[in-house]
Amino acid sequence: MFFIAPLSFLDPATFDLTTISFIVIILLLSLLSLSFIFHLHLKSRTSHHLQRFNSLWTVRFLLVAFIASWALNELLRLSFFRRRYLYPFLPSLTSLHQSTLCQLHALFSLGLFQPCFLITLLYLINASAKNRTPHDYGPIAFLLLVSMPIFFLHLFIVFYTPFKDELPPAFNQSYLVIQDGFDNATVLCAYPLLSSIAFSGFGIGYMLCFLFSCWKVASMVINKSLRIRVYALAFTIIISLPSQVIFLGLSGLWRPDEPAYSVAALVVFLCTFLCAAAGEVILVIVPIADSLAAGGVSRWTGEPLKMLGDG
Known part of the structure; x- marks a missing residue:
């Protein structure tokens, strides 16, 4: 009798509601980030000192756009959301359609949106160590080009299910259909193990590049507060990304x-959430707020400010 009450927390709807709550938080944070980005972009038109700091506004916008897209894509994974909010508006949403939504979630989550926002985050870190100012739209083409190989790899894994007959179902399974009754079925989304392995390979390579970039930036930064931000971002990534892979x-x-699967899926989501939130706060909101408050000029030297993520 003592263990009955705690088991209620293992209800799948509880995990889905928790995930939705964090999705709302990251979407609100993304809206706040966009407001800072566009405010700086508009103000830099009349302020010469802010123009250099605004040079990467398109990359920051891309970072926030990928994070918001990842958050919205996570809604497709939640059977509670599909049943409660999609089905009333789309009564023709069959089990087959929901299965396709699960496949799209696996493809875009591990194959596009998360790798893209992580690569964009790394680009902003590397831009902090460079003195030259890149063109507005050149980085966007570069980031999308770099992200394409892992996207096509996941596309092949999710929709073409390689080695389907040779491997256990978990390696290719992106959904599970549970028959609740004669005409009623619940579709649960899953991460194909092959997709997880492919993302793990990406994560290992990314961690090596990220740690090298953070070490390079930290060695150049003199300002104590900027150094703390670099360490905070590095700590968040090196804890969250390996935990997600595990x-x-x-x-x-x-x-x-x-x-147990619901617990693992929630931890995977929260790890990505932490990476996304840290990226928006440390690389978008805080440096833009500092730049606007100081007018883009150092109060001590009179030189243009050098912020984390500034090209």
Whole structure:
């Protein structure tokens, strides 16, 4: 009897509601970030000192856009959201359609939006160590080009299910259909283990590049507050990204209808949430707020400010 009450927290709807709450938070943070980006962009037109800091406004916009897209894409994974909010407006949403939504979620989450915002975040870190100011739209083409290989790899894994007959179902399974009744079925989304392995490979390579870039930027930064921001961002990434990779692998041990899988999926989501929130706060909101408050000029030297993420 003592253990009955705690088990209620393992209800799948509880995990879905928790995920939705954090999705709302990251979307609000993204809106705040966009307001800072566009405010700086407009103000830089009349302020010469802010123009250099505004040079990467398109890259910051891309970072926020990828994060917001990742958050919205996470809604597709939640059976509670599909049943409660999509089905009333789309009553023709069959199990087959929901299965396709799960496949799209797996493709865009691990194959596009998260790799893209992580690569964009790394680009902003590297831009802090350079003195030259890049063109507005050149970085966008570069970032999209770099992101394409992992996207096409996940596209092949999710929709063409390689080695389907040779491997256990978990390696290719992006959804599970549970028949609740004669005409009623619940579709649960899953992370294909092959997609998790592909993302793990990306994560290992990314971590090496990220740590090198943070070390390079930290060695150049004299300002103590900027150094703290670099360390805070590095600490968040090196804790969250490996944890996500570990729990992505562990999720393959259970079926999507098991409570343990829901716990693993929630941890995977929260790890990505922390990376996204840290990126928006440290590389967008705080440096733009500092630049606007100081007018883009150092109060001590009279020179243009050098901010984290400034090209």
